[in-house]
Amino acid sequence: MKKLFFAILIGIKGVAFAQKSDFSGNYKVNEQKVNWGPAPKFILPRYIKVEQQRNRIIITRVGLNESLVLQAPLSDTISFDGSVSKKTTANGSILSSTLRWLTDKTFEINKETIDASGRVTGKVNENWTIEDSGQTLMINRNVDSRTKYTTKAYFYRIKTDVVANFFENNNQKLQRSKQTELLYPILTAALFNDSLRKDPKELIPDWKKLEKSYIKKYGDTVAARSVLTAKQSFYSAKVNQDWNKIAEAWLEDTERFKYVEKMEDRMSLLVGINGFLYRSIFKNTTDNKLLLRAAVIAKKVIDNPNSYKNGLSQQQKDSQKANLIDTYANLLYKAGKQSEAVEWQSKSVEITNSKIEEFLSNLSKMKEGKPTW
Numbered sequence: 032m033k034k035l036f037f038a039i040l041i042g043i044k045g046v047a048f049a050q051k052s053d054f055s056g057n058y059k060v061n062e063q064k065v066n067w068g069p070a071p072k073f074i075l076p077r078y079i080k081v082e083q084q085r086n087r088i089i090i091t092r093v094g095l096n097e098s099l100v101l102q103a104p105l106s107d108t109i110s111f112d113g114s115v116s117k118k119t120t121a122n123g124s125i126l127s128s129t130l131r132w133l134t135d136k137t138f139e140i141n142k143e144t145i146d147a148s149g150r151v152t153g154k155v156n157e158n159w160t161i162e163d164s165g166q167t168l169m170i171n172r173n174v175d176s177r178t179k180y181t182t183k184a185y186f187y188r189i190k191t192d193v194v195a196n197f198f199e200n201n202n203q204k205l206q207r208s209k210q211t212e213l214l215y216p217i218l219t220a221a222l223f224n225d226s227l228r229k230d231p232k233e234l235i236p237d238w239k240k241l242e243k244s245y246i247k248k249y250g251d252t253v254a255a256r257s258v259l260t261a262k263q264s265f266y267s268a269k270v271n272q273d274w275n276k277i278a279e280a281w282l283e284d285t286e287r288f289k290y291v292e293k294m295e296d297r298m299s300l301l302v303g304i305n306g307f308l309y310r311s312i313f314k315n316t317t318d319n320k321l322l323l324r325a326a327v328i329a330k331k332v333i334d335n336p337n338s339y340k341n342g343l344s345q346q347q348k349d350s351q352k353a354n355l356i357d358t359y360a361n362l363l364y365k366a367g368k369q370s371e372a373v374e375w376q377s378k379s380v381e382i383t384n385s386k387i388e389e390f391l392s393n394l395s396k397m398k399e400g401k402p403t404w
Contacts, residue, residue, distance in 0.1 A: 052136045052161045055083045057193045058168045058186035066183040070174070073097055075184050078193035079168070080104075086111055088130065091194055104194050109140065118267040124152070125310070136161050144176075146306070152176065238262060252288075259284040274315035281307065282324050291331040300338045301351065304328065309358045313365060314404055322366035329359040353379040357390055364397050365404060373397050 058079045065075065076092035091106040109116045109130045116128045125145045132138045142155040153176035160169045168186040238258055245254035262280035266273045285291065285304070294300050312325045332338055333355045339348040356379040364372030376394045385391060393403045 051132060052165070053083050054081045054088070054159065054161055054168065056081055056165070057189050057191060059189050059193070061185045061187050064185040068180045068182055069178070070180040070182045071097070073099055074174075074180075075172075075182060077101065078197075079186055080193050081168075093193055093197055101197065104197055117272070118264065124306075133158070146302070149310070236261075236265065255287065256284065259287075274311070275318050275321060278312045278316045278318070278321045278325065281311070282321060282328070285328055286324070291328055291335060294335070295337050297337055297340055300332055300335060301355075305332050305355055305358055308332075308362065313358065313361050319366045322362050323368075326359060326362040326366065326368075329355065329362055333359060349382050353382040353387065353390065356382070357393065360397070361393065361403055369397060369400065 058081070060075060060077050060079075073095040076094040078093040080091040080093075082089040082091075087108055087110045089106055089108050091104045093104045094102050096102055107116070107118075107128055109128050111130060111132075113129060113131060118126050126142065127145070128140060128142045130138055130140050137158060137160040140155075140157040140159065142153075142157075143151060144153040146152045153174070155175070156173040158171040160171075161167070162169055166188050168188070170182075170184050170186070172182045172184070174180050174182075241261075242254050242258045245257060259280045263277050263284075266276040266280070291300070291304055294304070308325050308329050312321065316322055316325070333352065338355065339351055343351065356375055360372045360376035360379065363375065373394065376390065376397055379390045380387070380394050383390060396403045
């Protein structure tokens with residue numbers, strides 16, 4: 032009797048899942064039916080591709096920049112089991128997404144952005160509904176970031192594969208103009224989208240083979256940068272998230288193309304490089320060799336005079352330097368270099384006159400041999 036009862040329950044659950052609408056397809060925004068509210072015109076994607084699978088959904092959006100020029104497609108993979116899907120951006124921010132079915136024809140997506148310091152910088156709530164026998168997609172979007180706004184947009188189904196069409200058109204255009212450096216973000220997105228066609232548990236791209244094929248078409252630099260960035264995106268996907276692989280790809284990219292040495296923008300050094308070193312590598316990487324490579328880059332950020340420019344007062348420069356030293360010391364410490372870490376962490380405390388509790392706490396833990404991560 033128990034077996035029969037469980038069989039009935041399983042059958043009910045299977046039927047309920049099977050009844051969910053299939054959102055799969057390609058869609059184009061109907062601008063005449065968009066309720067923009069106070070939102071800027073570039074905020075909505077112009078095209079959306081949805082690939083709905085048994086246990087997850089892949090949503091690819093082709094949006095605009097502030098000059099209303101189409102940008103390379105960006106994909107999100109979100110599970111149906113309610114778990115949080117995360118990915119890491121180049122500046123160290125974490126983008127998390129969850130999905131929940133509201134009805135058989137509507138699901139809700141909640142997104143949250145957390146910057147390198149751990150601060151929530153934006154929240155987005157989207158309600159997706161399929162209408163007109165699957166011919167219309169309606170998205171009601173509530174954004175809470177630096178500004179708050181709500182948009183209600185309608186997308187109509189089209190036959191064109193919007194992702195393939197974008198890459199074909201832009202590759203031809205850029206190759207004709209010989210602006211191969213502009214291919215980099217497009218190829219990166221193409222590689223990442225290709226890698227998502229199957230469950231990443233079943234497919235690990237042959238990165239060397241991909242790079243060789245791209246070298247023949249676009250040259251060493253564009254091919255290498257595209258593959259290394261695509262690796263970071265691929266291993267950031269929740270289903271196969273591998274922080275050591277993410278760190279390895281990011282470190283090779285940063286070392287090979289000498290980003291820190293060439294970088295002049297202070298915020299790119301502080302938020303982009305230092306933020307990624309601390310939040311993504313220090314907090315999550317377990318390989319000592321990778322941690323030591325990261326420490327070398329952290330030291331270069333400390334020594335780069337551009338980290339302290341743009342009219343900062345001496346006090347601000349000192350505070351900035353102490354923060355960078357804290358990252359460097361923590362990387363050394365986690366890699367097993369306790370004495371060096373204590374020496375450098377003492378400098379961050381000294382620079383700030385023992386006023387930063389976090390720096391003091393880290394120093395105390397380092398001296399006692401306790402984890403700071």
